[in-house]
């Protein structure tokens with residue numbers, strides 16, 4: 576029997592090497608006459624902003640550039656982008672960059688069209704007024720933010736991540752051009768690639784999974800596994816960029832139609848309290864959360880199916896969990912430890928993460944403590 580479900584909309588996906596040149600058409604199709612391009616200084620330095628400006632101005636589309644996006648944008652970052660937006664005339668957003676640029680553009684769209692502060696939109700469906708059309712162009716392959724209706728914005732003081740979602744915040748078009756991901760630093764490619772893998776694997780077993788999200792998760796996994804070994808080993812070649820970029824977008828759609836789970840719930844406090852980069856923190860936790868989830872018969876059955884995919888695609892003969900453990904173990908390791916008091920604090924914050932509620936096995940405080948001990952290879956206290 577197929578369980579009932581409701582699908583969430585997808586942006587129009589425009590995929591392929593060189594599809595950036597389609598951007599002016601997409602802008603015109605949406606009736607946009609002038610854009611606010613939201614980006615960061617690294618993307619300016621890589622030359623993408625100038626080439627995008629030339630492409631659009633060549634088609635008579637004026638471009639205003641906001642290039643002050645910060646990594647892990649906060650409420651104040653969103654407000655600063657909105658203050659800039661209020662001073663100019665435009666009728667559509669264009670985000671060019673990683674998840675932070677895409678999230679900042681979405682957040683600015685909330686504030687500009689609906690007012691208030693980002694905390695007013697924490698949750699889902701709280702924007703009552705129309706929002707401006709928005710096009711997302713990821714330059715890194717990982718977050719899948721281009722396919723999600725949530726802006727992830729941190730609270731100013733605590734750095735707690737708020738997921739602020741609304742169907743109107745979803746990008747209308749996502750331009751997925753592997754050529755423009757060439758400029759991402761190798762360490763960023765590894766961290767975001769592992770994050771995309773974690774999105775596919777957490778959405779695959781989430782209690783919110785549906786027939787449709789499962790289809791997206793599996794398709795995402797099939798693309799990501801073809802590229803991720805090369806990415807982690809810094810030997811990207813051939814179609815790797817296309818596979819990971821498409822896989823990341825499909826993972827985004829998997830999340831949009833389901834949820835994440837324990838690896839993200841336990842990774843977020845590591846980022847908030849210790850500034851550990853999101854993909855790195857997720858990589859620390861993912862194998863341990865998967866071992867924990869493997870005790871759930873349904874999750875274990877899904878993991879077995881994914882093990883068969885690894886073998887079918889000639890990626891690995893190992894079990895899925897062993898393969899993920901090896902893969903994350905090959906990433907550049909970081910020196911991080913925590914005492915018992917800190918482990919308790921991390922576990923307390925992890926337990927409060929909304930996303931943990933959709934893990935296939937319920938996660939109690941003591942489970943998070945065990946997961947952190949396992950991830951940090953700490954012995955049981957005497």
Ligand SMILES: [Fe+2]
Nearest residue numbers: 770774839857
């Ligand atoms: Fe993530």
